[in-house]
Amino acid sequence: MDDYDETKDDEVYDATAAAVVELGNTMMDKEGEDLSWTIASGLLAGAVQYWLYSRQPCDDPDCEDCAPYSTAELRQEELLEEVLGYVLSSEYLHSPNDRDVGRA
Numbered sequence: 001m002d003d004y005d006e007t008k009d010d011e012v013y014d015a016t017a018a019a020v021v022e023l024g025n026t027m028m029d030k031e032g033e034d035l036s037w038t039i040a041s042g043l044l045a046g047a048v049q050y051w052l053y054s055r056q057p058c059d060d061p062d063c064e065d066c067a068p069y070s071t072a073e074l075r076q077e078e079l080l081e082e083v084l085g086y087v088l089s090s091e092y093l094h095s096p097n098d099r100d101v102g103r104a
């Protein structure tokens, strides 16, 4: 990417993540909490589609920027690694109701 602006990048990242959460809340207000799992899965499906679309390699087979995304398998690995990072850093990963949590 030319003229990389980290501040702008952070702002767009945060705004996009917030917009997705807001969309989920809007959909739940409209469709009801009973469909929260369906809404979350729909958000995830759309996010995966968008992510894969954004990581399509350019037509230069020697492009270094696109090297990590230059095959379907590599894109899949990159996507799963990124998703795992979000999972492990989420405040919602662990729940007090988890079956493997001891209760006092």
Ligand SMILES: [Zn+2]
Binding pocket: 057, 058, 059, 060, 063, 064, 065, 066
């Ligand atoms: Zn490229």
